[in-house]
Each structure stands twice: as C-alpha cells, then as structure tokens.
Amino acid sequence: MISVEEASARILATFTPVGAETVALAEAAGRISAAPVIARTTQPPADVSAMDGFAVRAEEARDGAALRLIGSAPAGHPFAGSVGAGETVRIFTGSFIPAGADAVLLQEDADAEEGGVRVRETVRPGQHIRRQGQDFAAGEAVIAAGRRLSPRDIGLAAAADHPWLLVHRRPRVAVLATGDEIALPGEPIPPGGIVSSNAHALAAMVAALGGAPSVLPIAADDTEAIGRAADAARGFDLLLTTGGISVGAHDLVQEGLARRGLAVDFWKIAMRPGKPLMFGRLGEMPVLGLPGNPVAAFVCALLFARPALLRLAGLAAAPLPISRAETATALGANDRRFAFLRARLEEDAAGRLVAAAFAIQDSAMQAVLARADALILRPPHAPAVAAGAAVEIVRFDRLGL
Amino acid sequence: MISVEEASARILATFTPVGAETVALAEAAGRISAAPVIARTTQPPADVSAMDGFAVRAEEARDGAALRLIGSAPAGHPFAGSVGAGETVRIFTGSFIPAGADAVLLQEDADAEEGGVRVRETVRPGQHIRRQGQDFAAGEAVIAAGRRLSPRDIGLAAAADHPWLLVHRRPRVAVLATGDEIALPGEPIPPGGIVSSNAHALAAMVAALGGAPSVLPIAADDTEAIGRAADAARGFDLLLTTGGISVGAHDLVQEGLARRGLAVDFWKIAMRPGKPLMFGRLGEMPVLGLPGNPVAAFVCALLFARPALLRLAGLAAAPLPISRAETATALGANDRRFAFLRARLEEDAAGRLVAAAFAIQDSAMQAVLARADALILRPPHAPAVAAGAAVEIVRFDRLGL
CATH class of the missing domain: 2.40.340.10 (MoeA, C-terminal, domain IV)
Structure with a gap:
C-alpha cells in the first residue's frame, strides 16, 4: 500500500494545463486566465472629480469668495475651455477637471448666486481630485495568468477595455461507469441491479471544478466492452472510470484498457474509504480508475481527481483546504x-x-x-x-x- | 439615513422565490431544488454483500468446515436458487444475498478446494451484509426542497432513480448601466469617457449566484432613454441599475423610471462605500438602483442584491457569512x-x-x-x-x- 500523499504527488506530477481559447468577456467569469490581462486604458483617463461640485483654482477659492460660473461639464461632456481667474465650472463625479482648475469645491460648500457661486469653505489644492492612472495605467498587468476570474475581475477587465479574454479551455473529461448491474436513471433496472449514480456525481463534480464532462455509455462487465469505451474516450484530457477494479480476482477495467495499450499503475492506497485506485495512461490520456462504491468514489475523486483537474484547468497545484x-x-x-x-x-x-x-x-x-x-x-x-x-x-x- | 440592517430587511421582505422548471439530472447541479426528491428505489434494493466472498449459512460456516460451491452471483446476475445445507455461492460486493444464506465469508478467509471452499475463520450471522434500505427506502424524501444541489446530491438523486429534477428557474435579472460617458469594452470611447464595467461585473455576479443576467443597452443620461430601458426590462424578475442616481441635483434613473410608473423608495444608507440606493417597483418588478462607483456598486450589490437574488432563486434568507x-x-x-x-x-x-x-x-x-x-x-x-x-x-x- 502507498500513502495518500504519495499517490497525490505521483498523480499531480503528470498533469500540465490544457491550452487556451478566446472567450467573450461575458463568458469568462469562473474561467482560468491563460495570460495576464494588460490594461488598454488608463483609469481614471485624466484627473477627474471625485465628487459633485465646482472646478476651481484653489488659490482663489477661499471662504467668502465669489466665482463666476462659465460652464458645466457633466461626465462624458468635458469642458472645452479653461478656468480663468475668478471662474468656475460645474462638474460631477467622474467629470474631467477642466484646464486651469486644480481642486473641487463640494456642491454643499457652495451657495448659488446670480451668475455664479459663493465659496463657503476654503478649498485645499488637489482636493476631491482623483489623479489620472490612480487605479491603473495602460500597459499594466491588471490580472495575472492562472487565476479563476471573479465577477470583480470581469469588471476590472471591462474597465481595462477587454471585450475578449484568453482563458484555458475547459478540460474535457470522459466519465465511464462499468457494471452489468447498473442502469441509467429512469431506464429499466436489470435483475439484481441498481441505478447508476457515480458517473453523474462525478460529471457534476467535473463541471463544478471547471471541466467539461462527457458521460460515456455504461460499459458491461466484460473487457471488450470496456476496450470499446476506451476508444470512445480518445482525445479527452482525462478518463475517469468508476467500478470494475478489484472485483473478486479481476480488474476488468484494467484488463479492458490494457487491450488498448494502457500503461498502468495499480495502487492500493492506505485510505478508508477508497483503497484500490488505478492510474495510468492510454496513449497521451491519463486514466484514473476510481472504486465503485459511491462514497469511496467521491472521496478518491476529491483527493486525486480534483487536484489533477484543477491543474489541467490552469491553476497552480494547491493542497486541499483544511x-x-x-x-x-x-x-x-x-x-x-x-x-x-x-x-x-x-x-x-x-x-x-x-x-x-x-x-x-x-x-x-x-x-x-x-x-x-x-x-x-x-x-x-x-x-x-x-x-x-x-x-x-x-x-x-x-x-x- | 437608514442603517444597512434596516435596508437589507426592507428589501428582503419583498422577495419570494420564482417558479419551478424541470431540468435533466445532468443540468441540475448547482440549481436550487423546488420540491423534495422522493426516492423511487430502495437502496440497497435487497440484502447485498458488502465484500467479495461467499454467501453462507452462518451456523455451518465454522472454522474448518467444507462447503460445496453451487454457483456464482456476480453483481447484476442474482443466484436463482437457494443455498442449502453445506452449500455456498460465490458473490461480490453488491451481489444480492441468495435465498438460504445469511452471512458472507470473506474470500481471504476461504481456501479453494475441489468443488468448493474450506472456511478458515468462523462467520457471524449477518456478517458483511448490507441490509435492504440501509441507505434509503422508496418513498423517502432524500433531498429537501430549497437546497442548492451539490454533486453529491446529483449522485443521490440518480441512485433514487430521477432522470429529471424540479428546480427553481434561474431568476431573470436585467442589468442597466446609465451614463453618457461610458462605452462597451472594445467600442469607441466618447470624449471624457471610460469603459463600462459595472454592468459586466454585476452580470457575472448574478450568474455566479444562480441568476440569468441580461445586460441591457447602455442608457444615455436622459430620462426618456432610461424610460425606454425600463420598457426593455419588462418581464424580468429584478432590474439592477448602476449610476445615474444622485448626480448633482438629479436622480436621472429615478426620474426616468418614474415616467413608467416606478413606485420608488430612495434611501441614503449609512454605509461607506455606498450611501445612495434606490429601491422600488415598476409594476411587479423590483428595481434596485446601485451607485455608479464600481466599488460602491459591488459592495451594495453584495449587501442588498445578493440576498434578494438568493431569495428569488429559492434559498432561505441567510445572513452574509462572517x-x-x-x-x-x-x-x-x-x-x-x-x-x-x-x-x-x-x-x-x-x-x-x-x-x-x-x-x-x-x-x-x-x-x-x-x-x-x-x-x-x-x-x-x-x-x-x-x-x-x-x-x-x-x-x-x-x-x-
């Protein structure tokens, strides 16, 4: 028997991330970035107002001063002119600071007057201005590669002007349940049989972790049927099987796949539930043979398939969170x-x-x-x-x- | 100003779960169950073997006894006859226990002999038998309503013979960004403008929480444009807006939606970031108006939109996990x-x-x-x-x- 740690390490060592694909920003949440996201914009794009108020020259905007209103600059409509001596421009959160101004007088600190405003609170230079590039600058890597993209990352990638993102494609995982006794849910159950459940739980797990599962047709308990299932799995990034290993004196899955050239390791792992685990390669494709007992299959998948899948998906290897x-x-x-x-x-x-x-x-x-x-x-x-x-x-x- | 708690409570009080839909088992992972899942099978369906070995009559299977092998019952091929005095049947994990037998002799505790086996370890009655219905029985509610279905639940529903599940449909959430200054990622940016990011972050958040987001076209900063956007949102379960509230003296979103009959509450909430929040109803549809600042929009969405959405999705109201x-x-x-x-x-x-x-x-x-x-x-x-x-x-x- 080998230890859980040794089995994990031996499996993980053989997996590398799958390739990349381009997806629309709106489809990228939850996917793994395959390249850093480089900002195409600077944010803010210029010095902008952090508040609603009036763009002023701080040296003039002292308590009691009267300023002449020469225009308004709503967000998206920058003021074309310049703020001269004794002048001010109405601005709003996000408005570009007009030329000539160097601070923002809060609207609640200004009294409206005929043709302008009167300052009620002396203004500090730079007050309520967000500086150009305070958030990020064009050319900066705002999101690293190998990161599962959160909704916040999607917002940041949008702000950095990316309508498309490069992500790892979803690892394609074939899931094969074997057994004469199992039937798909809703289909006739053979004598002495039960409903197949492991393949569906494993497929849901694969999808939850970011993979693209395909549930293969159930393979009967004979080596030729299992060999044919292996043919159907050609081109996947991982084949997960459940059941058919260590049945009486037989390892049907191992024998069936061996006919198709499986290079196999069969391990008894010092764990409970679990114990028998098959790991090998069918050509390029790794094969992980899980037990048939539902709980053993789930726990083994958690310990061995999950890290392999996350690594395939493009994440760094990480231990199970304890x-x-x-x-x-x-x-x-x-x-x-x-x-x-x-x-x-x-x-x-x-x-x-x-x-x-x-x-x-x-x-x-x-x-x-x-x-x-x-x-x-x-x-x-x-x-x-x-x-x-x-x-x-x-x-x-x-x-x- | 009202408190965060009061605003949360007032919003949550108005939301109830959306209706149900039927989805294939394979599509149900991550969805919220809309009805209990009632087992259609009993698991195990009969007394079955928990190990590979031999079905025996415990009173005879004492150390040294010789038993005549009368058949084999692989899983899915139950033994048709009965185990009589001095007889045994080869069985495997999951095999039905044949009539007449009441215990399982482990294969490692049996020596093969001409025509049968010799017992090497006395057997206890009932040993290594999983009893019929030990896991669950037909008619039992194996999964409760109002639960987000895990991969384990999918496995259980499969074992209980459900090819379809009743789940709450995904709440349809319209996301509306407003502003003359914003452009979609990759599209021309207006003078003094920036790239629209909040709508995309919010849509990703809605999807991550189980909703179906639709990003509406950006509405310009005028009340008629916002009114038309409201028309486009008809029939959604929730409208989230971002920006356009509390701009200078104006609440463009509020004014625009008022033209379409919005019954509005406008709140200043004692929080940072955040503060202005609009909540109301446009006919049947709740409307949540979030600030335009990206961080404020996200935090307000976390505090107010997330619980509303989870409630719409069919989950019980639950506090933010601290x-x-x-x-x-x-x-x-x-x-x-x-x-x-x-x-x-x-x-x-x-x-x-x-x-x-x-x-x-x-x-x-x-x-x-x-x-x-x-x-x-x-x-x-x-x-x-x-x-x-x-x-x-x-x-x-x-x-x-």
Missing part, C-alpha cells in the same frame, strides 16, 4: 489507513465549530454522504481522542462540492 | 456609517488569519477591489483598534464572488 473543528464524539485510534469520516458541522452555543461524525460510515451510504458537510481527517495511526478534541476537516462548502 | 481575522494595521474609530474596507488575507507564521486593509480605500479603485480577498466590517461607531485586534470580515472566496 479547517479545524471540535469533534462531537470520541474517536477511536486509527490504524494505518488514512480515514475520512463523513460528518455534519454545526456551531455550538459558544460559536465553536463542531464536527459530528455519522454513526454509520459505510462506504455505500450515499444519503449520508449527501447530508454531510465535511470529512473529518484521521491520519494513519492518529491516536484516540475524546469528544471536544480539535480535529482537521475538509468542508464541502469551501470546495463548492 | 469570519474573523486579526487586523494587520491599527484602524481608526468609525463614524456613523458602516464601513467596508477592502483587505487582503494572509496567514501569519502562527497560522492566524490576518486581514490587511489597503491603504487607499477610494471607491473608484477597481484594481484594489479585484485584488482584495475580503471586506473588513467596521460597524457604525466602532472604536479604534490596534494592529492585531480581532475584526469581522466577509471573505469573497466563501461567496464564490
């Missing part, structure tokens, strides 16, 4: 397998985060998995702890999963 | 306006989360907003605090924004 909580119950000493306990989270009366492991940790319990908020991490040989002890957890809400 | 951090710098005493400081987050050497407010908090600084990880909350009249003091923050990563 939080802390108190365990609601005593936890026994762990053996040599890294255990991931499904748990609910709640805050206690003192505002502390408490993780309550479900009593039944069976790896076939999908309803428990769906209701869980987190996994409690129990590393190999973790000692027994009492209720109230600090434990490390992975929160599903933090992963968007 | 975290704690240490402030990296001393913060001055706050006045009566709730302040939201843009800040970066990092962990210090001791693993504590530290929030460093940007030195310049100008509400036009989009690059700073995009680089920020969080807002530091400074409630009205918050006292001055030293560096290292605990502060409340809102983390953008926790909001997916």
Whole structure:
C-alpha cells in the first residue's frame, strides 16, 4: 500500500494545463486566465472629480469668495475651455477637471448666486481630485495568468477595455461507469441491479471544478466492452472510470484498457474509504480508475481527481483546504489507513465549530454522504481522542462540492 | 439615513422565490431544488454483500468446515436458487444475498478446494451484509426542497432513480448601466469617457449566484432613454441599475423610471462605500438602483442584491457569512456609517488569519477591489483598534464572488 500523499504527488506530477481559447468577456467569469490581462486604458483617463461640485483654482477659492460660473461639464461632456481667474465650472463625479482648475469645491460648500457661486469653505489644492492612472495605467498587468476570474475581475477587465479574454479551455473529461448491474436513471433496472449514480456525481463534480464532462455509455462487465469505451474516450484530457477494479480476482477495467495499450499503475492506497485506485495512461490520456462504491468514489475523486483537474484547468497545484473543528464524539485510534469520516458541522452555543461524525460510515451510504458537510481527517495511526478534541476537516462548502 | 440592517430587511421582505422548471439530472447541479426528491428505489434494493466472498449459512460456516460451491452471483446476475445445507455461492460486493444464506465469508478467509471452499475463520450471522434500505427506502424524501444541489446530491438523486429534477428557474435579472460617458469594452470611447464595467461585473455576479443576467443597452443620461430601458426590462424578475442616481441635483434613473410608473423608495444608507440606493417597483418588478462607483456598486450589490437574488432563486434568507481575522494595521474609530474596507488575507507564521486593509480605500479603485480577498466590517461607531485586534470580515472566496 502507498500513502495518500504519495499517490497525490505521483498523480499531480503528470498533469500540465490544457491550452487556451478566446472567450467573450461575458463568458469568462469562473474561467482560468491563460495570460495576464494588460490594461488598454488608463483609469481614471485624466484627473477627474471625485465628487459633485465646482472646478476651481484653489488659490482663489477661499471662504467668502465669489466665482463666476462659465460652464458645466457633466461626465462624458468635458469642458472645452479653461478656468480663468475668478471662474468656475460645474462638474460631477467622474467629470474631467477642466484646464486651469486644480481642486473641487463640494456642491454643499457652495451657495448659488446670480451668475455664479459663493465659496463657503476654503478649498485645499488637489482636493476631491482623483489623479489620472490612480487605479491603473495602460500597459499594466491588471490580472495575472492562472487565476479563476471573479465577477470583480470581469469588471476590472471591462474597465481595462477587454471585450475578449484568453482563458484555458475547459478540460474535457470522459466519465465511464462499468457494471452489468447498473442502469441509467429512469431506464429499466436489470435483475439484481441498481441505478447508476457515480458517473453523474462525478460529471457534476467535473463541471463544478471547471471541466467539461462527457458521460460515456455504461460499459458491461466484460473487457471488450470496456476496450470499446476506451476508444470512445480518445482525445479527452482525462478518463475517469468508476467500478470494475478489484472485483473478486479481476480488474476488468484494467484488463479492458490494457487491450488498448494502457500503461498502468495499480495502487492500493492506505485510505478508508477508497483503497484500490488505478492510474495510468492510454496513449497521451491519463486514466484514473476510481472504486465503485459511491462514497469511496467521491472521496478518491476529491483527493486525486480534483487536484489533477484543477491543474489541467490552469491553476497552480494547491493542497486541499483544511479547517479545524471540535469533534462531537470520541474517536477511536486509527490504524494505518488514512480515514475520512463523513460528518455534519454545526456551531455550538459558544460559536465553536463542531464536527459530528455519522454513526454509520459505510462506504455505500450515499444519503449520508449527501447530508454531510465535511470529512473529518484521521491520519494513519492518529491516536484516540475524546469528544471536544480539535480535529482537521475538509468542508464541502469551501470546495463548492 | 437608514442603517444597512434596516435596508437589507426592507428589501428582503419583498422577495419570494420564482417558479419551478424541470431540468435533466445532468443540468441540475448547482440549481436550487423546488420540491423534495422522493426516492423511487430502495437502496440497497435487497440484502447485498458488502465484500467479495461467499454467501453462507452462518451456523455451518465454522472454522474448518467444507462447503460445496453451487454457483456464482456476480453483481447484476442474482443466484436463482437457494443455498442449502453445506452449500455456498460465490458473490461480490453488491451481489444480492441468495435465498438460504445469511452471512458472507470473506474470500481471504476461504481456501479453494475441489468443488468448493474450506472456511478458515468462523462467520457471524449477518456478517458483511448490507441490509435492504440501509441507505434509503422508496418513498423517502432524500433531498429537501430549497437546497442548492451539490454533486453529491446529483449522485443521490440518480441512485433514487430521477432522470429529471424540479428546480427553481434561474431568476431573470436585467442589468442597466446609465451614463453618457461610458462605452462597451472594445467600442469607441466618447470624449471624457471610460469603459463600462459595472454592468459586466454585476452580470457575472448574478450568474455566479444562480441568476440569468441580461445586460441591457447602455442608457444615455436622459430620462426618456432610461424610460425606454425600463420598457426593455419588462418581464424580468429584478432590474439592477448602476449610476445615474444622485448626480448633482438629479436622480436621472429615478426620474426616468418614474415616467413608467416606478413606485420608488430612495434611501441614503449609512454605509461607506455606498450611501445612495434606490429601491422600488415598476409594476411587479423590483428595481434596485446601485451607485455608479464600481466599488460602491459591488459592495451594495453584495449587501442588498445578493440576498434578494438568493431569495428569488429559492434559498432561505441567510445572513452574509462572517469570519474573523486579526487586523494587520491599527484602524481608526468609525463614524456613523458602516464601513467596508477592502483587505487582503494572509496567514501569519502562527497560522492566524490576518486581514490587511489597503491603504487607499477610494471607491473608484477597481484594481484594489479585484485584488482584495475580503471586506473588513467596521460597524457604525466602532472604536479604534490596534494592529492585531480581532475584526469581522466577509471573505469573497466563501461567496464564490
């Protein structure tokens, strides 16, 4: 058996980001930037007013002074002339400061008079002016490459005058469920069978992480059918399989893909749920063979498929985000397998985060998995702890999963 | 001026969830369930094996006993007969337990013999059997209404045999930017103008929260143009405007929409950035008028549009998730306006989360907003605090924004 860490590292080492594509700004939110976004504008484009008021020459705009109003410059309609001695121009937030002026008198500090305004509060030079380029300047990299673009980034890219952005294309991920006993939801269920669920959960996970999933037709439990499924997966960036590994004496998926030239590593990983994991390459395409048990498939996908997918998608490799909580119950000493306990989270009366492991940790319990908020991490040989002890957890809400 | 809390409460009180639509299971991830998902299957559908091994009668399967192999029942191929005295059937994880058997002998605890197996470890009754309905039973509500469907929920709904799910349709949100000075990214910029960015950031925020945004054509700074934009917004679930409120002596958006029958509340909210906010109804459609400054527009959208949208989308009203951090710098005493400081987050050497407010908090600084990880909350009249003091923050990563 190999450790969770070693398996993660070996998988991650083989993935590099997929190529780029051009998408419309409006389609770019949530995508990963494939190049820095270089500003094409300077913001503000000139010295502008930060407030509604009057453009003035500060040396004249002293308490009690009268100024002659020579024009108005709403945003988008700059004043063409110049502010001379004893003059002022009405301006608004975002208006360019007219030539000759060097400060803004707030409208609430000015009294309207026939033909002009009277200053009620002495003005400091530069007051209420946003300087040209204070936010960013043309040529500046305002957004780095390899960043998941937030709505704020979209606003910034717009302000920097980019109608298109270069992002990594979505990694194409084929998802293959195998088994004679499974049927698609809503279709006839074979005798002794159940409804296929892992492929749909995995496809949703792939999409949530930024990939483009394709659910392949279910492959029967025979190596030729699995080989044909591999043919259908040609050209994808990743093939995820579920089930069919380590069944009795057989590894149907491994045998089926071997017929198509799979270079395979098969690992028993010291973890619970999980353990059997297949990793290999079919030509250029990496293949990750997940267990068939729904909870084991999900936890293995979280640990091994998620980082691989994020790396393919163009993000830097990053560890799973770990939080802390108190365990609601005593936890026994762990053996040599890294255990991931499904748990609910709640805050206690003192505002502390408490993780309550479900009593039944069976790896076939999908309803428990769906209701869980987190996994409690129990590393190999973790000692027994009492209720109230600090434990490390992975929160599903933090992963968007 | 009214408080942030009062404005939030008054806005939220008027929103109710939009109607439902039927979507394919594969399209349902991330959507909000509009009805409980009732299981159509029982899982497991019968007593099944939790391991690979042999179905046995526990009373006979004692250490050293020899059992005659009468068949094999791979998953999906249940054994048609019954396990009689001295007999066993080969089974696998997920196989139905054949009639007559009441326990599973692990394959590693059995030695193959001519015509059968020899037991190497005495078997307990019920051992390694997953009971029918242990996960869920037909008729059980496995997923509640009003829940954002995770990939795990999609797996569970699949297992419960639902090819379609009932979800709230995406709230349709019209986004209207106003101003003579703004141009779409990539289009000619008017004299004294800038590129329109708020509408694109707001549309991305709407989409990230589960809404369907439509960016309306930019409306010029005249009331008739704004009135025509309102006509174009007919039938939407929410109209968000940005800019054009409280410009000099004018409220162009308010005046323009008033011509089309807007019932308006105009509020000055005790907050920074922000302050002016328009809220009203145009017929049935709620209208939220946000400021034109990019940072103010974003913070107001976070505080007022986000909860409204989540409520429209079918979620229960929930407060903004608040975290704690240490402030990296001393913060001055706050006045009566709730302040939201843009800040970066990092962990210090001791693993504590530290929030460093940007030195310049100008509400036009989009690059700073995009680089920020969080807002530091400074409630009205918050006292001055030293560096290292605990502060409340809102983390953008926790909001997916």
